[in-house]
Amino acid sequence: MMNPVSLSPIVSRMADEIKDRSLDAPLVIGIHTGGAWVAEQLHRELCIPTKLGTLDISFYRDDFSRVGLNPKVKSSDLPEGIEDRNIILVDDVLHTGRTIRAALNEIFSYGRPSSVTLAVALERPGRELPIEAAVVGKSIMPSGNEQARVSLKDGQLSYQLVVPDNGEATH
């Protein structure tokens, strides 16, 4: 297994890239768990006064489909007044795009934003939906069943490629 790679400097560069976009009064929403960690760092470095929002999307297997897992919004703590605002939606890894579609639907159920800019720390091949991030920290190419796992230790974000027990890709 590879050694952990530090993500904090990568996320700092993402913050610079987001600043360059000059979004008007953006709100930041992170997807639980890894995306929320990345969002916390972005929220801090972008000095955004409004509260950081979070979305928790879990995956479940339904009985009638042979295709992978279904994303489902478990809980959300979104900022007030999403209507007409510019949202920065943050996740740790962009893979199939199904998590992001679920997150967009949850956001739109609260109000219609002016725009949603997707920022991800890592992106990998394997898109199953036409979803792409505007801001990408790093593109990775996991092999076989490998997945990127983001962790937070002593305030430092890092990632590792690991082979999970269940072998399921869920992002």
Add this chain to the structure above:
Amino acid sequence: MMNPVSLSPIVSRMADEIKDRSLDAPLVIGIHTGGAWVAEQLHRELCIPTKLGTLDISFYRDDFSRVGLNPKVKSSDLPEGIEDRNIILVDDVLHTGRTIRAALNEIFSYGRPSSVTLAVALERPGRELPIEAAVVGKSIMPSGNEQARVSLKDGQLSYQLVVPDNGEATH
């Protein structure tokens, strides 16, 4: 105003690019009106045996939002058995991404596809959602209020950049 530019050879190249993706038994769904025309040509050139599906998404202005127009699915004629299938979703112009989000939600209301590959004849800047096409015929850069308008005459697809009366961008 610019002269009409032929789209048919561009759509033929898109068909080649889609063939290279070797999608297993894909279903084609075109977004009414222009996207359905592009989809018809792709459907023919890809020799797909299943019926071409269509989605009609109209735009309306709601009373409580200051942001542009809302997409709404007006009608749809989707192929049977979307569950677990590979979908090729076709539109004429990719602009804000809002049409595509509405189309994805309509498709998922019929069943959960294995994948959705977005193919657009034209793409232009102005994305408001993290939506991107996997197959793009041509990237265009309209200026000011210009919009790309796709038309079908004597079996030939073409597009023109025009300034619409209402000045609204809707794609």
